[in-house]
């Protein structure tokens with residue numbers, strides 16, 4: 001579970017980028033995090049993962065405060081950022097072993113996870129090559145693999161499906177479903193409303209750093225008294241004009 005309680009963020013001390021945002025992401029569900037460009041999704045995720053300090057408010061992951069106990073909190077979540085900066089001069093397998101060392105993943109589990117994940121993403125054949133030689137999609141896949149190696153309870157994914165081919169995208173969506181069905185937390189940001197409609201149990205919509213809606217798509221439609229697609233409701237909800 002992720003508990004975000006009244007968080008605020010400003011980069012210049014004047015403009016409030018995130019304002020009194022409160023949101024609880026429950027276990028056992030896939031939750032989509034939506035908002036137009038610049039709404040504050042990445043800023044929120046960066047605070048959830050301890051990359052950015054929180055001006056006011058608090059965030060806890062499975063009850064562990066990200067600012068008070070950052071190392072403990074970081075052991076229980078896996079984070080795929082929107083842009084993955086990975087070590088291009090390492091070979092795929094070297095990189096995965098490096099990350100597995102950091103998280104102290106036992107040898108047997110490491111082998112098993114690397115085999116399973118890289119086969120799912122069809123990059124198992126390329127693990128002996130330098131990451132530098134990988135395509136954009138392959139780099140994304142190795143980044144996702146590295147994040148899932150230590151089997152984190154909470155998955156936080158910033159635009160995880162961007163750049164993945166249909167087969168790998170399908171595999172990742174399936175993994176997200178299985179992970180949530182086991183009672184874990186999956187939280188991901190996306191601009192792909194069709195994907196969100198397809199796999200999310202609930203959605204959180206923000207604009208200008210404020211939460212506009214949190215609930216199921218059916219609840220969203222009921223609230224706005226419409227049976228329109230998520231895309232249409234989203235456009236209406238985030239239309240500033």
Ligand SMILES: Nc1ncnc2c1ncn2[C@@H]1O[C@H](COP(=O)(O)OP(=O)(O)OP(=O)(O)O)[C@@H](O)[C@H]1O
Pocket residue numbers: 011017035036037038039040041042043044
């Ligand atoms: N380091 C920073 N310094 C100053 N302003 C920033 C910084 N990072 C983000 N912002 C501003 O904060 C606002 C929210 O940005 P953020 O990246 O969180 O939005 P987003 O919802 O993730 O957008 P996108 O969908 O385009 O990725 C934007 O107006 C952005 O310009």
